[in-house]
Amino acid sequence: MQLGYVGFSVHEIASGESLVLESSATEKCLVLVSGKATVTVGNQVFSHIGERMSPFEKDTNQQRIKPHSVYVAPQQRIQVVAETDLELAVCEAPSEGNLETRYITPQEVDAEHRGKGHNQRYVHNILPDDKPADSLLVVEVFTDEGCTSSYPSHKHDQDIDGKETYLEETYYHRLNPSQGFCMQRVYTDDRELDECMAVYDKDVVMVPKGYHPVATIAGYDSYYLNVMAGPKRKWQFSWERDHAWINSEDYK
Template sequence: MAKNDTPDLLVKGSPDQRTLVRVPEGVFGYVGFAAYRLTDGDELPVESGDKEVCLVLLAGHATVTASHPRRGPFAWENIGDRQSVFEDKSPYAIYLPPHSEARVRAHGSAEIAVCEAPGNPDETLPPRLIEPASMRRSSRGKDANTRYVCDILPDSAEAHALLITEVITPSGHTSSYPPHRHDTDDLPAQSFLEESYYHRLNPEQGFAFQRVYTDDRSLDQAMTVENHDVVLVPRGYHPVCVPYGYTSYYLNVMAGPTRAWKFHNDPAHEWLLKL
């Protein structure tokens, strides 16, 4: 893709709207994403069609009812265990295979992420609740490159294409750093995965910076990211920097032709790993 053909990689959020942000149709070949804020009693219908969907309950409480033509009806009542993405807790999530229908009903205010990727309609994975206790939590990096990771839907969990992770980056720290990319289908060395970053800041008037760039600089965009914005990563390296005084949260959604996360570090900055 030529540089002039590259779309703007920053999708601005709408903090005062029910639809907080949505990745436009046709920008990605694999990843779909939207986030919603629901008020008490508000309902969000979800139809997966030929895609697989993971609903991530980012904050608040909700009841999710779902049905699948081969698996029948499902219901998960009043799930949720945190009021903010910045709490030191993992979220609840629900996996929906292709041809599922679901309805999310909020109990009080709730924030929901709808993550999508191409599904395999011939697979028979059932709709399922993904509980916080099943999610691996870890830290990466050291010193001012430390960040805290929760694997919501890793490649060790059943799905066709989706990979989902959330990351907390402390004040003044870097993240997704040293810069890495996963845009070449060359396993086992590297996998091709598109990626979206859904950003939250605490306090909410804060901002962070994210750069997306390739080795030849045919893609090179540096963005000021605010609360509820999404950054699109179709290819290239994609580090994040968080200014002093603010904490960063982002939800990563990745998908590609093969469900594996194998990345390549920017050689110019790989020396940082030896510090």
């Protein structure tokens, strides 16, 4: 299956090696999932960026370390030189080319806790809809063992003015420890699409439409990098009616 708006790839680059991405019509968000690098875009050089050696790494205060990222305007040639072993995610979407290439520092990435009880996660908003981009929305989500996320089930697969926007989505999964797995279901109200899968470390799940909850397994923490894009750059979604009560005070 190929999506119409979202493009996504991950590159594992050994220390001292380089990657060249030729110019294209898409805007890109380069996310350093782990490792350090120097990124050159046209005549701009972003030197020695990156900090964490794993997406699960925490600082001395036990706070999750935020990512370093680069937003790249279309028609720009990119060179990435790995200064350590590097895990680089390349997120792409259609663009009108009205914006400038820029470095997204960790300080610019908002962090937030969502949910309660066994439905909790921690979020890094790398490229949310209140930050400049033409199509891309990019976010990291951390879910501890035994919890659900992207839940209660919600969808964003049609345009309903003021209520829901059409956004395709991909999930790039990492597990800690890496031999673990989590579960993800992708399904529609009419069950025309209804897939439930065991997702392993470094798997990618595509969500062309429908609901898409994630559940972790005891002993294994989850990280995923979400990429969304569609004809309108606004994250508006609808809850699945049966499970919306999880948001209420009745759920502890």
